[in-house]
Amino acid sequence: MLFGNDHKILVTGGAGYVGSHAVHCLLEKGVHPEQIIVFDNLLYGHPEFLPAGVILHKGDLLCKEDVRLVFENHPIKDVLHFAAYAYVGESMALPGKYFENNIMGGINLLEAMVQAQCRRIIFSSSCAAYGTHGDIDISEETESKPINPYGQSKLIFETILAWYHRIHAVRSISLRYFNAAGAAYGIGERHIPETHLIPLLIQTAMGRNEVFTLLGDDYDTPDGTCIRDYIHVADLARAHLEALKFLYDHEVCDVINLGSGEGKSVRQLVGMIEDLAGRPIPTKVAPPRPGDPAVLIAGNGKAAKVLHWKPQKSLAEMLESAWHWHCQECGHRR
Ligand SMILES: NC(=O)c1ccc[n+]([C@@H]2O[C@H](COP(=O)([O-])OP(=O)(O)OC[C@H]3O[C@@H](n4cnc5c(N)ncnc54)[C@H](O)[C@@H]3O)[C@@H](O)[C@H]2O)c1
Structure with missing residues (x-):
């Protein structure tokens, strides 16, 4: 068994595009469906993308009670955190919506994790955290200076993760994906409204x-x-498993790019x-x-x-x- 069968993996936003591919990838690598708890408010998620047997807990990260309940009901020891609003253009019109969901929702998750002694999280960050740097390959050392509230919300949450590492020993890897694309496992990219x-x-x-x-x-x-820079969603999904495995043996809080x-x-x-x-x-x-x-x-x-x-x-x-x-x-x- 990949992550031991005595505990569960929480996948926030697991009914969305990238999250649902990660859920299929977990099963492909031998995780039992009942070990996976998908937490999603289904605002943009598609329950039909989830494999049979996976537990769907409908809830909102902005509701502390919803988050508390999922940890109370399941022995969760690992978190893949995909849930967020992810429309760059909308974030330029409605910054508060992005800061509230992507930051406050994340803090509610971290607080519940600490309470439940769950100390491993893989966070879906974004290349939007970098901003504009001209025609160069952007490394993790490149300065982060986002030019939209969406990217800023991702960067702020990365900083919050660093504090939870320092204060509460929460291990994390923020995966800064470039542009996810493609389809696998019989599911694909369906956003409503579609802006991709x-x-x-x-x-x-x-x-x-x-x-x-x-x-x-x-x-x-x-x-x-x-x-x-486009990256296949199945490659992204696989990277989450590698990152989670890495956290089992390394006491880190780190940032890693995922791109081609x-x-x-x-x-x-x-x-x-x-x-x-x-x-x-x-x-x-x-x-x-x-x-x-x-x-x-x-x-x-x-x-x-x-x-x-x-x-x-x-x-x-x-x-x-x-x-x-x-x-x-x-x-x-x-
Ligand atoms: N798709 C990309 O190219 C890309 C690139 C970089 C980073 N990301 C990040 O990856 C993650 C997944 O992106 P995606 O393209 O799959 O988006 P998506 O909209 O398909 O999936 C996000 C999921 O999170 C859920 N959600 C949002 N807010 C929630 C809340 N408060 N409580 C519970 N559930 C909530 C939505 O219902 C949806 O199912 C996001 O964090 C996004 O910022 C995506």
Whole structure:
């Protein structure tokens, strides 16, 4: 048994896109379904993404009683913390919503963990914590200077984790993911509303949206569109297990990037998905979205060194898996 069968793993936000893939990955690696407790308010989660036998505890991290109850009812010793609001654009309009959910919700979780003597947590942080750094590979040593409240909320929670490590001996790894993409285990990326680039491109290529709105084509990049680093959601899920295993033997509070180390522009992605779909994607250009850096590419050496983790899947595999999942979802035929 991977993590011993005498205790349970709490997965907050486990019904969401990345969290549900991590739950499937835990089962694949031999964790028993009844050892996994998914805690999700289902605002953006999909219970149908969860494998049979996994326990779904519907609750909200902002409600201390909900959080207290889940720890009271289950002997939880490990936490994978995915639950958060994650729309960069919305965070620029409603910063309080992001600071409240992503920080206060996290503090309620940490307080309940300390109370229950649960002292291992893997936190879904984000490359949004870094802000803008031009065309460089961003390492964990790169200065963090977020340019949107979403990224700031992630950075603040990382700082809070450092204090809980110092004061309460809570071990943590904050995984700063770059852009999650792709589909695995028969589930995929479904956000409502959908603001993520790859699902939007696929939906437009399928004719489900009339036009793809390209947010800014005048960035300081070779083709003027934003460059991002994409990482397969199954690779991300696997990294969580490696990180959790690492915490069993190491008394640390650390930050680790998860990315491929390669960047692709929005225009390049449009071209790749047009090739998959076999048709052009109608595109219109709109002003850039406030809070979007021009380039975000991961330096991923630390993940390889510390966690022995490297991405296994290419961008082509991410796009193909996403395309096939979306086709299945809506019965689309090319
Ligand atoms: N998707 C990405 O590319 C990406 C990149 C970097 C970081 N992240 C981080 O990874 C995590 C998961 O992202 P995702 O894309 O799967 O998002 P998602 O919206 O699909 O999943 C988040 C889940 O958390 C739940 N949730 C939110 N607030 C909650 C609360 N207060 N109480 C209980 N449940 C709550 C939602 O219902 C949802 O199921 C987030 O923390 C996000 O910031 C994602």
